[in-house]
Amino acid sequence: xxxxxxxxxxxxxxxxxxxxxxxxxxxxxxxxxxxxxxxxxxxxxxxxxxxxxxxxxxxxxxxxxxxxxxxxxxxxxxxxxxxxxxxxxxxxxxxxxxxxxxxxxxxxxxxxxxxxxxxxxxxxxxxxxxxxxxxxxxxxxxxxxxxxxxxxxxxxxxxxx
Numbered sequence: 591x592x593x594x595x596x597x598x599x600x601x602x603x604x605x606x607x608x609x610x611x612x613x614x615x616x617x618x619x620x621x622x623x624x625x626x627x628x629x630x631x632x633x634x635x636x637x638x639x640x641x642x643x644x645x646x647x648x649x650x651x652x653x654x655x656x657x658x659x660x661x662x663x664x665x666x667x668x669x670x671x672x673x674x675x676x677x678x679x680x681x682x683x684x685x686x687x688x689x690x691x692x693x694x695x696x697x698x699x700x701x702x703x704x705x706x707x708x709x710x711x712x713x714x715x716x717x718x719x720x721x722x723x724x725x726x727x728x729x730x731x732x733x734x735x736x737x738x739x740x741x742x743x744x745x746x747x748x749x750x751x
Contacts, residue, residue, distance in 0.1 A: 591631070592746045594623040594666050601740055610658035619654065621695075623662045625746060630663040632695045636687040647685040647693075653677065655695045656711040656723040663697040663709055664727050671739035672707065672729035683720040685713060697725075705729050 598606045599613075606612060611621045619640075621632050634655060642648040657674055664672040685693065693715055700708040707729055713721040735741035 591624045591626045592748055594625055594630070594662065595745055595747045595749075596622075597665065597742060597744045598740070604740075608658075610654055611662075619651075619658070621655070621658055623659065623666070625666060626696075628667075628698060630659055630666060630697045632659050632662075634693050634695060636685070636691055636693060638688050641687040645686055645688050647687040649679075649681060652681070652685055652713055652721050653679050653723070655693070655713060656697070656721065657725065659695045660697040660709045660711050660723075660725040660727065663699070664707060664729055665741070665744045667699070668707060668729055669743060670729050670732050671735035671741040672727040675706065675726040675728045677723055677725045679721065679723045681721050683718060685715060685720045691715065700724065705731075 596611060607615050609615060610619045612618055613620055621634060624631050636647045640648055640651045656679065657677060664670065693713055695713050697709050697711045700710050705728060707727045709725045711723040711725055712719050
């Protein structure tokens with residue numbers, strides 16, 4: 591499993607402040623991502639400030655975790671920018687929040703149709719899949735990704751040295 595280098599860190603002064611992955615966002619999730627074979631994976635520890643019911647991770651935060659991990663699939667595996675076109679989330683089991691809780695969030699390819707990419711996502715806790723999603727992304731040609739979304743490629747940290 592190899593860590594993915596965040597390709598947007600150099601845009602701090604231009605306003606990059608993603609709620610999910612900007613490391614300096616004071617209220618953000620500070621997600622980091624790894625390439626695990628064909629999957630993109632993130633490990634995240636949900637603090638109590640992200641709960642809904644007592645010790646339960648808010649469903650909107652779960653959707654954000656899934657959406658962001660799928661977005662990083664587009665960034666790393668497709669080497670372009672994309673936007674979420676649709677997302678269908680299934681909340682199967684309670685996802686806990688609080689000290690010591692560690693979650694695994696995964697995204698993998700289901701199918702590609704021209705510029706639409708369909709992904710499957712999951713959130714697991716202690717080996718149990720708690721939440722799943724099917725996400726469709728509209729992807730952009732690389733020229734548009736570069737000009738409109740400042741995308742200049744995404745590499746693994748080991749390759750960036």
